[in-house]
Amino acid sequence: MNPFPNHIKLNGQQTAIADLLQKAAQTKWEKEWLDFLAEWYAPTDFIEVNTSGSTGTPKTIRLTKKFVAASASRTLRFFNLKKNDRILHALPTRYIAGKLMVVRALVGQLDLTVVDPATDFQFLNQKSFKFAAMVTNQVYKILENGIANLEFLLIGGSAVPQALADKLQAVSTACYSSYAMTETATHIALRKLNGNKPDEFYHALDGIELSLSDAGCLQIQMPGLGSEFLKTTDLAELIDHRTFRILGRADHVIISGGIKFLPEQLEKKLEPHIQFPFLITSRPHEKLGQQLVLLVEASESPAKMEELTAICLQQLDKFERPREIEFIKKLPRTDNGKILR
CATH class of the missing domain: 3.40.50.12780 (ANL, N-terminal domain)
Incomplete structure (x- = not known):
């Protein structure tokens, strides 16, 4: 061609x-x-x-x-x-x-x-x-x-x-x-x-083969990249050298109370139930190191706060639940629409 x-x-x-x-x-x-x-x-x-x-x-x-x-x-x-x-x-x-x-x-x-x-x-x-x-x-x-x-x-x-x-x-x-x-x-x-x-x-x-790094992140080998694997920061589950699913990003991991949380996995649980754009993030906490925060792109109201609190209680395990829910006018995004964590 x-x-x-x-x-x-x-x-x-x-x-x-x-x-x-x-x-x-x-x-x-x-x-x-x-x-x-x-x-x-x-x-x-x-x-x-x-x-x-x-x-x-x-x-x-x-x-x-x-x-x-x-x-x-x-x-x-x-x-x-x-x-x-x-x-x-x-x-x-x-x-x-x-x-x-x-x-x-x-x-x-x-x-x-x-x-x-x-x-x-x-x-x-x-x-x-x-x-x-x-x-x-x-x-x-x-x-x-x-x-x-x-x-x-x-x-x-x-x-x-x-x-x-x-x-x-x-x-x-x-x-x-x-x-x-x-x-x-x-x-x-x-x-x-x-x-x-x-x-x-x-x-x-x-022509593309995959592996995991010692940290559990996806590595890509393909023609044109030379003999080295292209290392990503995407944590993955690898079924074989060509089949995988993404669990989250290593640089997004939140450690709260000594427990590691992948915000993408928590978001996946909440996604079918929250009608607004949102993300799971964190802020420093004196005892926990970091505390989980649910950040929602919407105007704040008591009714929304009550609804979101109930959703977190129903869909997330005890230690997965955000300690705070905050509202923001607009989540920051890149030019092509990706949310900037």
């Missing part, structure tokens, strides 16, 4: 790359994808990408174009995407997930439709697509309008809430959650969310 063709099929029309490289963008989102196209066709063997900043200060890293094209090819094979299949690009192209949508179209000679990431997706009532990738807030939008015209939907950017996974059981679109990071040029593993055989485990794509 050629990652640098002279033409791309765009909105059903064969379009010369040279013409796109000269095109003046009309909007910010259009400029993003045209700027990336120029970077992809520039005479360098790498692209520069920014990490999300969800686990620290965002940084710029370089990925070879060969490595990125290999990632695109793995996705093409998994979803059996063929020449002229129509795919929908609705992600910001400044992030790695958006860049890969463009590269997949180039490598696979696919028919690419590029839209504003803020679209309401009403056009899905008239046009059908073989494949699309979205973040969770976009998926909520398309659920309001029906997603019968999507065959495969890849959901990334953050963990898929259980409430959303439950809603997806009612649609015919095959929906997958991705395990991904910028350093691996987007996803290295997928988990089926709906249909006859939804899965609680992620399965690595071809």
Whole structure:
């Protein structure tokens, strides 16, 4: 497969790359994808990408174009995407997930439709697509309008809430959650969310092997990374060298009263019962070291406090229950929507 063709099929029309490289963008989102196209066709063997900043200060890293094209090819094979299949690009192209949508179209000679990431997706009532990738807030939008015209939907950017996974059981679109990071040029593993055989485990794509560090964190070995494992801070349960589930992040662990708590695991218990965005965090405590705090994105009221207290009592074990419940106008988030703990 050629990652640098002279033409791309765009909105059903064969379009010369040279013409796109000269095109003046009309909007910010259009400029993003045209700027990336120029970077992809520039005479360098790498692209520069920014990490999300969800686990620290965002940084710029370089990925070879060969490595990125290999990632695109793995996705093409998994979803059996063929020449002229129509795919929908609705992600910001400044992030790695958006860049890969463009590269997949180039490598696979696919028919690419590029839209504003803020679209309401009403056009899905008239046009059908073989494949699309979205973040969770976009998926909520398309659920309001029906997603019968999507065959495969890849959901990334953050963990898929259980409430959303439950809603997806009612649609015919095959929906997958991705395990991904910028350093691996987007996803290295997928988990089926709906249909006859939804899965609680992620399965690595071809050519990728996994292991656990001494601290129980996931390590990734894949072509293009050399002989070393890429070490993550994701605590995982490993079934075999290609099958796993994420338990939480090692750098999120809260030690309270000598007991280690993974906030992600506590949040999973509460998620089906709390209607507002929230997270489990902590603050220093003289005797406990740290004390658990439930932080909720909502306006405070006695009724909400009573409801949340009851939910914690019912859903969490004695030592798991937050000692405080606090309300905040808006939880801090990165530019692509991930909560900043």
